[in-house]
Amino acid sequence: MELTTALKGQTVRNAVREVGINPDYWYAVGWANKLKPNEVMPVKIWQQAIAVYRDATGQLHALEDACPHKGVALHKGKVHGTNLACRYHGWEFDGQGDCVKIPYFPPEQKLPCAQARSYPIQEKYNIIWIFPGDPALAETCSLPDIAEFDHPDFFMVPVTGHFKSHFSICNENSMDVFHGFLHENLQGWFDPILTSLRETENSVCADYRVSYKGKLAKFLGLAEEAEQVTTKTVSVEYRYPHYQSSLEGVSSLYLMRLPMGPTESASFALFFLRVKLPKWFLRSLEPVLQPLLEQHVFMKFLNQDIEMMESEQRRYLDNPQRRYVEVNPAIIAVQRLIVRQYEQFVQKSSQSEDPQSGNSDNFVSFSKAMASSPAELTTESPVG
Missing domain, CATH: 2.102.10.10 (Rieske [2Fe-2S] iron-sulphur domain)
Incomplete structure (x- = not known):
């Protein structure tokens, strides 16, 4: 379903900061080569x-x-x-x-x-x-399709993140291209425009037009010269519970979200980049380039995001009743999807008391307790 891209003030209910997950999906928990x-x-x-x-x-x-x-x-x-x-x-x-x-x-x-x-x-x-949910569903649930993995035209950088915040806060950050202002000292993007927004039962997809310039933009292939301004489309898709984004002709990002608890989350991301260097040269330098790019490029951006997300979580805990205003309809759609997926799981678990359903008693009990306060999300209330 196509949604409006108009930036309009809307009030959101904070219940999105309290919901749990739908466990009937595959969740990334670590790097295989580390174990x-x-x-x-x-x-x-x-x-x-x-x-x-x-x-x-x-x-x-x-x-x-x-x-x-x-x-x-x-x-x-x-x-x-x-x-x-x-x-x-x-x-x-x-x-x-x-x-x-x-x-x-x-x-x-x-x-x-x-x-x-x-x-x-x-x-x-x-x-x-x-797969933490009903094991009978594991074989019917597919993993994200990462076409760039092992593709010779892409250089891959794995990035690990850990956040002291609810996964909804992290997910909103991933969908929010309007926060380029935060990264301005890192030569991040600027002048974003939301051009398209689509929603399905289990996904939200948004297209943004953004501009780049600077030495980092040149290195990443976003611009021919450092002072040249280049405008491109960034596509971001939240297909519950993970993310995929792409920058036309330049890069792709697959971000696997791990909700650990009400105030703790992690992510395992694969960043794929087209670099104008010989493939044999890139492969030979991979053991050195991957950690260098992770620590000195991507983690610099991520650490700034972490500071904001954890600050947002702390303010929420200080006053869970405080109301907030959101203007990006893509964020509202993500919140709606998070609540909907959780409510679907709670409804399913409440209909089945079978101890062999695949969900631990503690997990189901916690989910039902969370459901005792309806997770309402208002998306049609203009503010001011």
Whole structure:
């Protein structure tokens, strides 16, 4: 559905800062090459603590990060072959979460019925993905399609972000091209114009016309000369729960959002850039160029965004009743989508009391508690 691009003051309800996630999607939790065989790492998807381990054969597994025996965090344990052993008593659990060994039990003694919840997990694009919702839906839910990955015409830079803010604040920042003012000392973009806005049941797509100039713009291929002003179209799509954006003929960004809790989020982004240098030269310098570009270019922009997003979160916590005015209809559409996806999950979970539905009792209970206050979002109230 095509939406108006007019910039008009609208009042938004702060309930968007309280909603949880729809867990029936694949969420990125880490870089695959950072987890070696026989290693374990803790991750968190919307207050669900998960232990991810790579067994001796290289296979990934994800278990609830709580031993069924004493509740000790399983990520503190050790990998024994294809199993994960709890650090406390050495109870071993296989990739499905079943207890398969207790070291002080005689071989012939029957093991107790103890099981840690397991999660669907996979790796693609050098990213580890976990499906925290109904496991029966995992195979029908697809990952983002990243056509540029391993494409010889693009140079890729992975970027990791961590934010002390609700994921809705982070998502609005990603959709908001009007904040180029924040990055002006980094030779960011300027004079943005929202030219197109479209909305579907699970996506929001916006096109902006933006201008660039400066040495960084020249290096990135946005302008022939540093003082030359070049105007291009930036397309940003929020396809729940992740982002994709592109700058015509120059670059693409895939941003995978990880909501960790009400005031904590992370992101795993892949930035693809066309650089006018020989491909063999770029590939040979990749181990050096990737961290340099991440730290000295992209993280400079991201750190400025982090400061603003965390400030926004702190002010919200100071006074959750304060009302705010938004003029960008793309932000309103993103808020509407976040609330809609969460409400769909809450409705589904309230209709099913089956403990095998794939959602932990704590997660469903928390979701229902959140739903007790309707997540209203007003989009038609002009201000002033």
